Amino acid sequence: MREAEAAMIMTEPISGKAGDALKRTPQGVQPEPAPIEEAELVKRARKGDLAAYDQLVQRYQERIYATVYHMTSNHEDANDLAQEAFIKGFQALKSFKGGSSFYTWVYRIAVNKTINFLKQRKNRSQMSLNDLDFNAEHDPDLIALISDKTPRREAGLAELQDKLNEGMQKLSEPHRLVVTLHDVQGLSHEEIAKIMGCNIGTVRSRLFYARQQLQGFLADYLK
Amino acid sequence: MNPDSENFDSLRQLLSLKRHEIPPPGYFDRFSREVTARIKAGERGGEIGASYSWLRRLLGMFDVKPIFAGAFGTAVCAFIVSGIISSEQSPVMGGAVSAVSGNPSVAAIPVSMTSPGLDQQFSTTSNSVAGSLFDHFPLQTEPASQQVLFSGGN
Numbered sequence: 001m002r003e004a005e006a007a008m009i010m011t012e013p014i015s016g017k018a019g020d021a022l023k024r025t026p027q028g029v030q031p032e033p034a035p036i037e038e039a040e041l042v043k044r045a046r047k048g049d050l051a052a053y054d055q056l057v058q059r060y061q062e063r064i065y066a067t068v069y070h071m072t073s074n075h076e077d078a079n080d081l082a083q084e085a086f087i088k089g090f091q092a093l094k095s096f097k098g099g100s101s102f103y104t105w106v107y108r109i110a111v112n113k114t115i116n117f118l119k120q121r122k123n124r125s126q127m128s129l130n131d132l133d134f135n136a137e138h139d140p141d142l143i144a145l146i147s148d149k150t151p152r153r154e155a156g157l158a159e160l161q162d163k164l165n166e167g168m169q170k171l172s173e174p175h176r177l178v179v180t181l182h183d184v185q186g187l188s189h190e191e192i193a194k195i196m197g198c199n200i201g202t203v204r205s206r207l208f209y210a211r212q213q214l215q216g217f218l219a220d221y222l223k
Numbered sequence: 224m225n226p227d228s229e230n231f232d233s234l235r236q237l238l239s240l241k242r243h244e245i246p247p248p249g250y251f252d253r254f255s256r257e258v259t260a261r262i263k264a265g266e267r268g269g270e271i272g273a274s275y276s277w278l279r280r281l282l283g284m285f286d287v288k289p290i291f292a293g294a295f296g297t298a299v300c301a302f303i304v305s306g307i308i309s310s311e312q313s314p315v316m317g318g319a320v321s322a323v324s325g326n327p328s329v330a331a332i333p334v335s336m337t338s339p340g341l342d343q344q345f346s347t348t349s350n351s352v353a354g355s356l357f358d359h360f361p362l363q364t365e366p367a368s369q370q371v372l373f374s375g376g377n
Binding site: 050053054057058061062065069070075079082083086087090091129130131132133135139141142157160161164165168179183184211214215218221222 | 231233234235236237238239240241242243244245246247250251254255256257258259261262263265
C-alpha cells in the first residue's frame with residue numbers, strides 16, 4: 001500500500017494552476033518571481049547555463065529544504081536530499097515540459113527522493129534537529145502552550161521540539177507528509193491532494209488519523 | 224470526518240514550533256554554491272564529489288552543532304599530545320633524552336667527530352649515557368680551544 005502511495009506521488013507533476021497555488025504558501029518568504037522571468041531562467045538553464053540555474057536554486061532552496069527537513073527531522077539528510085533534488089532537477093531539465101512551475105517540478109523530485117530515502121533508512125531514525133529561532137520564545141501559540149495551563153509546564157521548548165519530532169517520526173511517510181504540508185507548511189487540502197495524487201477525502205482522513213496519532217503520543221504536552 | 228473541526232487546536236499550536244526550526248546561520252548562503260559545485264563535479268565525470276561526501280557531512284555536522292567542532296578539535300589535540308608523550312616514553316629515545324636532561328649544558332652540544340682527545344675529557348658524560356643513540360659519537364660541550372700564534376705584524 002505504501003509503495004503504491006509513493007508511486008502515486010511519483011506520477012506526473014501537478015498542473016500549473018496547482019503550482020501557482022503552491023507559491024502562495026505561508027512558507028513562501030521569498031518574493032514571488034515573475035513567471036516569464038522563471039521561464040527565461042529555466043530556458044537558459046536547459047542550455048547548460050549554471051548561473052541561471054543557481055538563481056532558480058536560490059529562489060526555492062528554503063522551501064525545498066524545509067519540506068525535506070520536516071520529513072526527516074535530520075539536518076544532514078535534508079541537506080543531502082535537497083541538494084540531490086536540485087542536482088537531479090538540473091540533469092533532468094531537458095525533460096521538463098513546462099506544464100507546471102519549475103518549483104512544483106523540483107518539489108516533486110524532492111518529495112520522491114525523500115520518501116525513497118525514508119524507506120531505506122527505516123531502522124535508522126537518528127534525529128539531528130535544527131535550533132529554534134529567536135522568535136519561538138515569543139510565539140503566542142507556543143507561549144500559551146507552555147503556560148501554566150499545560151500539564152507538563154516544566155517542559156521547555158527544546159523538550160517539546162524533541163518530543164514533537166519524535167512523534168512525527170512515528171507516523172508513516174504519507175501521514176507525515178500530510179501533516180508537514182498542511183499543519184507546518186500551510187498548504188490546503190486541495191493542493192496536497194494534487195501533490196500526492198489522491199483525492200481530498202484521502203487527504204482529510206490521513207490528516208485526521210495523523211493528528212490523532214500525534215495527539216496520543218504528545219498527550220502529556222497538550223492542554 | 225473533518226479534521227479541522229476536531230479539537231486539534233493544541234496540537235496545531237505545538238506543530239507551529241516546527242516552523243521555528245531553522246538551519247545554521249549562513250546555511251542558505253552556501254547552499255546554491257554547493258549545488259553548483261556538485262553539478263560541475265558531476266559534469267567533470269568525477270566521482271570525486273561523491274567520494275568526499277563524508278567530509279561534507281562532517282562539516283555539515285559542525286554547522287549544526289558547534290560542540291562537535293569543539294569535540295573534534297579537542298580530540299585532535301589529545302591525539303597530538305598523546306603522540307608526543309608516547310614518543311618521549313619510547314625505549315629507544317628514552318635513554319638519549321634522560322642522558323641529555325641529566326646535564327643541561329649538554330643540551331646544546333654540537334656533535335663533533337674531529338677531536339678524539341675530547342673523548343676522554345668528557346668521558347663522564349659519555350659513560351653515563353648507557354645504550355643511548357650517542358654512544359658512537361663523542362660529545363662536546365664547548366668548542367675546543369686552540370692556541371693561535373700570530374706571527375709578524377703588531
